[in-house]
Amino acid sequence: MVAVGGTGVEALAIAARVGGAVLFEGVSFTAGSGECVVLSGRNGSGKSTLLGCLYGTHEVSAGIVRVGGSAPDERKVGFRRQVSVVLDDSALFDHLTARQHLDLLLRSFPAVDSRGVPKWLVAAGLDERADVPAIDLSAGQRRRLLLIGAVARSHDVLLLDEPERALDTAGREWMTTLIAADARRGAAVVVASHHSSLAERVAATRIDLG
């Protein structure tokens, strides 16, 4: 295994327990800058839990995890600024529009030009729904907004849990292209997915949890 240094994700022989039982063990992978790892496996195999281990919301019971060069800790501002996520509990503000969400998000990252909001809205296919409150968007449109927000903000690492959820066929194509482009821009990407062709399409390493 090659150490990925300061910006990537490194999991070395990690294990996790839930409710006293071992969920997975001996899992190793790296995602350096520009690389993508796809986590696959049946429902309940531990994909979301593993992403929690990478974000610092679930403790590993064995092994070593390093994200951006240190142990994951989502309570630290510096860590959250490096690591962009769309996880199970990712949510939107009901009464803010897509435009307001992106504007707010990008303004909190000074290195990112918030004048790029219209470009990101077009990229997500949300330009005609830009001024609709999130609560009135469809489930797929809300998912598009979460995903575009995650890649539009600055980050070194991108963690996604089932990004395909609620997306139609065209949306899945879009999501696949979005992930591949983010990796090409230099992000280290780890994505849990049931979308069978994703790993192949984004040239990812596949880790099957069984």
Ligand SMILES: Nc1ncnc2c1ncn2[C@@H]1O[C@H](COP(=O)(O)OP(=O)(O)OP(=O)(O)O)[C@@H](O)[C@H]1O
């Ligand atoms: N905090 C918890 N306490 C107890 N059990 C948990 C906890 N979190 C997860 N589990 C259990 O761990 C197992 C793995 O859950 P996890 O959500 O990681 O799987 P998954 O592979 O992401 O599943 P899916 O494909 O359905 O999203 C499940 O049986 C789940 O009920």
